[in-house]
């Protein structure tokens with residue numbers, strides 16, 4: 103798949119000290135589409151997102167967005183890391199977290215503008231978490247915490263959204279809310295890339311998929327990628343997946 107103004111990954115390779123995590127990954131992620139990264143445990147899904155954003159060094163490759171290197175325009179990207187990478191004991195309220203999403207627009211050590219407060223409040227409303235705004239984040243359920251970080255990403259008013267397993271360990275109601283918002287963001291023309299861990303019915307929410315197992319197995323529309331032979335190559339053995 104090719105798209106003129108989207109994200110393009112060309113021949114990306116990542117090597118941790120002893121582990122070759124990714125080699126020769128080339129794919130495109132198009133605006134206006136909800137794109138999932140799938141693959142078995144240890145396939146390099148998180149590594150792909152982190153390397154794209156320059157959070158870890160890559161040994162080869164070039165990542166561009168809208169024709170320019172992505173790392174030169176990270177102010178256009180909102181990133182939500184895996185929940186295990188967030189310190190949930192940090193003494194911050196829901197509102198504090200959402201307002202952190204406005205720092206790029208406001209600047210450090212400056213007062214938040216009315217525009218910033220409105221954007222943050224709207225983001226919180228959008229994930230249906232307004233009534234929890236003064237609650238410490240450590241006192242929320244897993245699904246509520248994910249919604250807060252999604253709201254923080256929305257408040258950043260980015261063009262590109264990269265979320266690492268935002269649906270891990272959340273209930274069906276929250277999953278529906280989160281997918282709804284991700285689909286709206288895509289429909290608004292944003293580029294939305296999500297690491298996703300299971301092949302159940304929720305996979306049908308994605309328009310496009312990138313299937314990895316340290317190398318690229320397939321990328322394209324959901325139907326193109328979710329074939330028995332692609333999944334066999336990625337996961338090995340017999341794989342149950344939702345083909346709908």
Ligand SMILES: Nc1ncnc2c1ncn2[C@@H]1O[C@H](COP(=O)(O)OP(=O)(O)OP(=O)(O)O)[C@@H](O)[C@H]1O
Nearest residue numbers: 118119121123141142143144145146147148149150
């Ligand atoms: N900081 C690191 N140092 C060394 N090896 C690492 C590091 N981070 C990841 N790895 C290794 O790189 C490989 C890919 O890891 P990664 O976390 O990207 O996979 P993943 O597909 O996101 O896995 P999961 O589904 O289990 O979250 C794994 O073998 C992992 O052990």
